[in-house]
Every structure is written in structure tokens, then in C-alpha cells.
Amino acid sequence: MQLTLPTVLTLGRLVLVPVLVLLFYLPFEWAGPAAAVVFALGGLTDWLDGYLARRLNQSSSFGAFLDPVADKVMVAIVLVMLVQANPYIWMALPAMVIIGREIVISALREWMAEIGQRAQVAVSSLGKIKTVAQIAALLLMLYHDPIGALPTFLVGVALLYLAAVLTLYSMVVYLRAGWSAANRAEEEAASP
Incomplete structure (x- = not known):
């Protein structure tokens, strides 16, 4: 290679x-x-x-x-x-949602590839928007210090919650697509 x-x-x-x-x-x-x-x-x-x-x-x-x-x-x-x-529930919740979703979607993609339906769970434009919100959130939260009057950490937390909501929504979209593709694959395998 x-x-x-x-x-x-x-x-x-x-x-x-x-x-x-x-x-x-x-x-x-x-x-x-x-x-x-x-x-x-x-x-x-x-x-x-x-x-x-x-x-x-x-x-x-x-x-x-x-x-x-x-x-x-x-x-x-x-x-x-x-x-x-920041060991608080308000910080742990979006982190759990984001990390949990990544594990679920990675497993879904692997399973879909096994049944020949990988394209059904390709990255969507919603996933890209989620990624931008997530990266901006983490960047602002890492920076932490206010920039002028801008409370960067708080803006980062708000963006992290937006990313978590988009994460949940995109997970539902991926799971629905995966479910439909899996049903089609089963029907095709069962038909003579």
C-alpha cells in the first residue's frame, strides 16, 4: 500500500x-x-x-x-x-449522545456492508451540518476564555447541544434507512 x-x-x-x-x-x-x-x-x-x-x-x-x-x-x-x-450532567448528556451515536452508526454501517447495503447509510448533508456544529462547539469549549464579550464556553455548550440534537435526528434517519435496506435484503434473499 x-x-x-x-x-x-x-x-x-x-x-x-x-x-x-x-x-x-x-x-x-x-x-x-x-x-x-x-x-x-x-x-x-x-x-x-x-x-x-x-x-x-x-x-x-x-x-x-x-x-x-x-x-x-x-x-x-x-x-x-x-x-x-466539567463533571456535570449537563456536560455528560450531550457527550453520551454523541459518542453513543457514533458507536451505533459505526456498527450499523458495518452490518449494512455485510448485507451489501452500505450505500444506504452513507454520510448525508445533515451529518455534515452536525459535524460543523460539533467541531465549532468543541473548539470554543477548548478555547474556553471569553473573546471580548463573547462567552465562548457557553456558546460552545449551546452548539454542543445543537450537535447532540442533530446527532439524534441523523441517527434516526440512518436507522430507518438501515431498517428498510435490511428488509429489502431479506425479501430478496427469500424470493426464488
């Missing part, structure tokens, strides 16, 4: 995770903003690797597997760190 530039960028996003964790827990005033910068860099590489894979015609099955893994690892770890730093 040849490593392409998009795949190297995706691997770089995974390498950023321990750097992000280290920065988050440093006992310095600049630690939160520095962690936010690393998270933003991860978000930028997420956009850039997909763009370059399409633009340079360097899509690969390994890259298609690794990209969502890198995204989910980074998001889940940031959510866990934020819940640990």
Missing part, C-alpha cells in the same frame, strides 16, 4: 491527539487556547485530506477507513476530557 498525501494528513490527525491531550492538561493559562489551535488544525486536516483525495484522485480504501476513525477518536477524546473537566 502506497501512502498518499491525504492518508499522511489523516495519520497526522491521529498523531495530534496525544499532543492535544497533553496541552489540555498543562497547568498554564495558554493551555486551553493551544489545545484549541491543535484541534482546529485537526479539523483543517480533516477537510484538506478529503479535498486532496478528490482533487488529486488519491482516494484509497485505507484512507476511507482511516478518515472517520481519526475524526471519531479526536472528537471522543475531546468530549471525555471536557466532561472530566
Whole structure:
């Protein structure tokens, strides 16, 4: 397997995770903003690797597997760190919804691939909106410090709740599509 530039960028996003964790827990005033910068860099590489894979015609099955893994690892770890730093139910609820949904949808996609219906649970535009809200929320919450009169952490929490609602809605959409596709596959298998 040849490593392409998009795949190297995706691997770089995974390498950023321990750097992000280290920065988050440093006992310095600049630690939160520095962690936010690393998270933003991860978000930028997420956009850039997909763009370059399409633009340079360097899509690969390994890259298609690794990209969502890198995204989910980074998001889940940031959510866990934020819940640990803010151990309240109002913080744990959206984190549980987002992480739980990712596990359910990953399992659904794997199952749908097994029955030859993977395309039925492809990423939708709603999923992309959810991702933007989620990334913006986590970025603002990592930064934490107000920017002028803007209470970044509170805006981040509001966006995190928006992302959680969109997460639940998109999960229902995916599960309905999966259910329909599974029923069709069973009917086709049963017919002579």
C-alpha cells in the first residue's frame, strides 16, 4: 500500500491527539487556547485530506477507513476530557449522545456492508451540518476564555447541544434507512 498525501494528513490527525491531550492538561493559562489551535488544525486536516483525495484522485480504501476513525477518536477524546473537566450532567448528556451515536452508526454501517447495503447509510448533508456544529462547539469549549464579550464556553455548550440534537435526528434517519435496506435484503434473499 502506497501512502498518499491525504492518508499522511489523516495519520497526522491521529498523531495530534496525544499532543492535544497533553496541552489540555498543562497547568498554564495558554493551555486551553493551544489545545484549541491543535484541534482546529485537526479539523483543517480533516477537510484538506478529503479535498486532496478528490482533487488529486488519491482516494484509497485505507484512507476511507482511516478518515472517520481519526475524526471519531479526536472528537471522543475531546468530549471525555471536557466532561472530566466539567463533571456535570449537563456536560455528560450531550457527550453520551454523541459518542453513543457514533458507536451505533459505526456498527450499523458495518452490518449494512455485510448485507451489501452500505450505500444506504452513507454520510448525508445533515451529518455534515452536525459535524460543523460539533467541531465549532468543541473548539470554543477548548478555547474556553471569553473573546471580548463573547462567552465562548457557553456558546460552545449551546452548539454542543445543537450537535447532540442533530446527532439524534441523523441517527434516526440512518436507522430507518438501515431498517428498510435490511428488509429489502431479506425479501430478496427469500424470493426464488
